[in-house]
Amino acid sequence: MEKISRFVVVGLLVALAFVHPFAFAQGPVKKPTPKPLGKPSIAVAKSPGQVVYEQNCLTCHQANGSGVPNLNPPLRGTDWVLGDKTRLINVVLKGLQGQEVEGDAYDNAMPAHDFLTDTQIADVLTYIRSSFGNKAGVITIDEVKATRAQK
Template identity: 55%
Template sequence: MFAKKLSIILGLLALAGGPTLAQKRPAVKAPAKKMAGVPAALLAPGKSVYTQYCLTCHMADGLGVDGMNPPLAKTDYVLGDKTRLTNVLLNGLQGVEIGGEQYHGVMPAQASLTDAQIAAVLTYVRNSFGNKASVVTVGEVKAVRAGNKK
């Protein structure tokens, strides 16, 4: 008798959306999307460098600050010549026009970063914020740094 009543109560709870709903399996999450081209594992070190040295001025979304710090998202400056971009990190930059807008902020030279850190952060920037571009290698950074010493 008790079992029959219990069965009826559990059935009513199920119809009413009671505690038995908590017994459902959690929804299966879709696998994380892989970044096209550059593996996420390659971007992680660059993201770390970006967070430590670049985020304050260029912001978490890479859009910079109007009139002060230029955007890193979808600009020829970032997506174009890797040597020019590497030189910006090594030598700093003040006063630049990007996309018809002047930016007056001063970017200090980051020459104290290792070649690997510079390659990593540039690869990260060139493949974040909607950007899709080739990686910057440690060898390319070394060559630019050596060219600056001449």
């Protein structure tokens, strides 16, 4: 029995002699490659006009400005958005009902948003006129003030 034990011990020592250098060898440490998340890790800041739009307009006119057929008109590519600034400012200040937009009738009335400040109205209308594929100029605070004064 003693011979078997010595044989086992010697065999284990020989095996460890061969395995030991490989078991504890230190190679270069590789950092794991991060997986792309698909979204930016830093939040993109929203413009003041976008914030006003999301709080007051998005529900009816949708995130992409497409509106809702037969209910709320689109905000992209229409003369109401791209045309006369005073008319557009008055839509926000006075609301709109029963008016055809680009030849289509829409059933929902837009309530007046005259509770918004001149700055908020200028910001949101500038946002709308430069979003959703629109390429129209800014609406200034002074233009909103002048239109509000005529109200």
